[in-house]
Amino acid sequence: MKTLAPTFSDREARIESSKTSGARIKADKLRSRGVDVINFASGELDYMPPSSLLSSVERINYRDSHRYVDTAGLQELRSFVSANIASFDEITYSAEEVIITTGAKHGLFLSVMTLINDGDEVLLPQPSWGTFKAQIMLAGGKPMVVESEGERFNPTAVEFEKCIGQNTKLIVLNSPCNPTGEIYSEHQLRDIAKLAKERGLWILFDESYRNLIRPGCAFIHPAAAFPGIRDQVVTVGSFSKSLAITGWRVGYAYGGQEVIRRLKKLQSHTASNANSLAQYAISDITQNEVVRFNTKVNAELDERCHKIQNSLKGQDLISYSEPCGAFYFFLDFRKIVGKRMYGIEVDSTDRLAEILIEHAHVALTPGSAFGKEGFMRLSYAIDRESIQIGMTNLVEALNHVE
Known part of the structure; x- marks a missing residue:
């Protein structure tokens, strides 16, 4: 008698794996091998939570909270x-x-x-x-x-x-x-x-x-x-x-x-x-504690945002609209797509993301993750020193576009 293999639902097949987490995971893997990758693909703040929030965890009555x-x-x-x-x-x-x-x-x-x-x-x-x-x-x-x-x-x-x-x-x-x-x-x-x-x-x-x-x-x-x-x-x-x-x-x-x-x-x-x-x-x-924490975080994000903008001044190959919120730039790389970088053809921003992480050691999320080819998301939810190093690497990579 012939045995039949069980089949899967078609729901999972309707969707793709998350590309936003993919860039972050690849950066983490390279870091684990000792490669100093600047992770502009991060979707979370690098801050510790408010100290009062962490203290409240210690005060919780565990007889109820579990x-x-x-x-x-x-x-x-x-x-x-x-x-x-x-x-x-x-x-x-x-x-x-x-x-x-x-x-x-x-x-x-x-x-x-x-x-x-x-x-x-x-x-x-x-x-x-x-x-x-x-x-x-x-x-x-x-x-x-x-x-x-x-x-x-x-x-x-x-x-x-x-x-x-x-x-x-x-x-x-x-x-x-x-x-x-x-x-x-x-x-x-x-x-x-x-x-x-x-x-x-x-x-x-x-x-x-x-x-x-x-x-x-x-x-x-x-x-x-x-x-x-x-x-x-x-x-x-x-x-x-x-x-x-x-x-x-x-x-x-x-x-x-x-x-x-x-x-x-x-x-x-x-x-x-x-x-x-x-x-x-x-x-x-x-609520006051939340406001104080967000005020501090926003002041720091403002400084980081300015560092990104200053690094991109005079760069003809990348353009952008100044962000109003969150901690992302959506950078326009369409002038690079179709050219070569480090001698490699850039046929998409997916390929560009691979080139940048391998040769410039910076991780950005390709626009295809958001339904917009030609663009890439850059997160500035990382520390200022990393931003400085990463932007220096990114700008240097532009010199290898031909």
Whole structure:
């Protein structure tokens, strides 16, 4: 009798492995072999978390923190998020309209699974973080690319409207944006929100980098720009970026009570609840402590941003738009693609990333990871000395372009 081999689901085959983590992993492997690689592919701050947060871990009553907590999260932490929204955005979401998730990534996954059905179309600006596309496809949706004709990559309401079809269900917005560092302005969000209201569309709003803003720029929430969209927006955020605790895996989502009820139902069958120990620790710090920490971090990020800009002055082969938030530059390498570097043909930014890590010992994330060939993401969430060395290496590599 012939034996049959078991088969796999087709869900995993719909998506690619993460290219954002791929560059970082390759840099780490070279470092382990003694090669001094400057990792501009990093997606996390090099800071230690606030000392008060680490101290709170030591004060936690472990008899409680090692057990299940409410699926939606600790009441104290949900109230903390609710108060933060009211304080900074001047919009109101109660603690019952907040859910604590296993990182922002899980919050986004729960949201997509809740908001779209098989065949639904999702408007996705490009460039964008690759996880958006992957999660949409895992949920059976169809990501529909929306590109901006402007230099700053944020599509306008008019550009979104051109892409709306009969099966359009959802608009994804990320502000500040990974990979570009761009922020949607108040008038942009107002016009997009009005469009979503008129067409009966959801907005999935990723605000994970909201606390990391450059001088002269300002963050705004869609519901603050256009209050009428409040219950059609599902917002997802993260403590990972604002508190430098990426490994703790604690995020949040908020929206109308009905959508949060559904997210809670899904979470009950996927993660049960977010890391309870981390939730207790975060609940123990104050908003003022968070503000002080973010003020210090932003001042340092400003200095690092300036170092990148100073290093690129007078470089004709690379151009960029000045970032407004997060800790990324999205550099335009299109003048190099099609040429040769170190005698090697640069036929794509994927190939360019390989050349730079092997010959210049700098790791950048290729634009293909974000759906934008010809560009590369550079993270300045690393120390100033490494930035100086890395930028010197990168600029030197430009002398080998022919």
